[in-house]
Amino acid sequence: MPPSTTSQLGHLLLGLLHQEPQSGYDLRRAFAETPLRHFSDSPGAIYPALRRLRAAGLITGTLDRTYPRRPREVFRVTPKGKGVLRRWLAALPQASDLERDVGALVLRFVFIPPVLGRRAGVRYLAEFERLLKAHIAALRAFHAAARGAMPLAGRLGLEHGIASFTTHLTWSQEAQVSLRRASRRES
Amino acid sequence: MPPSTTSQLGHLLLGLLHQEPQSGYDLRRAFAETPLRHFSDSPGAIYPALRRLRAAGLITGTLDRTYPRRPREVFRVTPKGKGVLRRWLAALPQASDLERDVGALVLRFVFIPPVLGRRAGVRYLAEFERLLKAHIAALRAFHAAARGAMPLAGRLGLEHGIASFTTHLTWSQEAQVSLRRASRRES
């Protein structure tokens, strides 16, 4: 058996199906109607991805025959799929992820607390925060060094990056507070 | 001749080569060493992309034989390539772009002033601002509507989106001021 790699979309589908078993069409609607718009709601993306997950044994599909002439196939995560999901969520953020796609890191965070618990969410965000601080420092250094030689628009673009990452940092700190407060309320 | 579609990476390469003719390796280094890290610096991405651009007649490569045993191929944008670049930069931001990839919109902005002028940059950002305001309002409405039914982490993720887009908005407004100020200084 191959190492069974799972794509970003695959992991996201696992996360959504773990929250609630549903059909491919339901997932498409979620992509179209919620702020998950970053992902395409096209059937050519979702149905093949679901078939790959099923082929890998990570989900199973059962036919809902409420309307026999128009069956829906409802997918749910198998124990093996839950293992893959947990491994995805247990990995800490990497610097390379930060530079490539911050949104993916935030998306992953969203699934951590319900699957691995709030403590794991806080640990994840703490590492996220550490990486962000280092990255912002590097951007500032670049900004200071390149100041004179850079055309205006390039400088503005760089400043956009600094502002964005600073917002991620502030959010991450506040989110850690929210998680800790919610945990305290329970105990 | 096919409709000659150019990918995001292709457009970015055109923009960089328009600023300064350079080799594939130079471009790789730019991706690895500047905040353009979002793009892969792997040769498997850049060299094929350069060959596609050359095949489409958008760039030409000339061999630099300073070291005859280790030639570099320096690429420059052709007039046809400049036309493609201008068309890419002249398009206004779309709502779908906003939801898919804000970073791509900011990246595109960076190349506009040097190619199409500061006025075009301001027009682009004004439309960007309009789209951002609408999108933020939609996110806030979703946030208000889903408030109770949403798990904590989901709410935090949504709040991350609102904070991020608000930062884009603030940046866009400040950038417009910077561009206008720079234009005024010249007249």
Add this chain to the structure above:
DNA sequence: CCGTGCATGTAATTCGTTACATGATTCC
């Protein structure tokens, strides 16, 4: 002479996108 950096590429694979295609149901 050996490791690191310069400089260019190819191959296999995977994945997403767009567009096309089908049929059922519900609402007016």
Add this chain to the structure above:
DNA sequence: GGAATCATGTAACGAATTACATGCACGG
């Protein structure tokens, strides 16, 4: 009865990623 929505897919294509591969130049 016709339009919009439900629900599922396939086919062609383009493009990125990883890994592999080669050879020169230069510093120690």
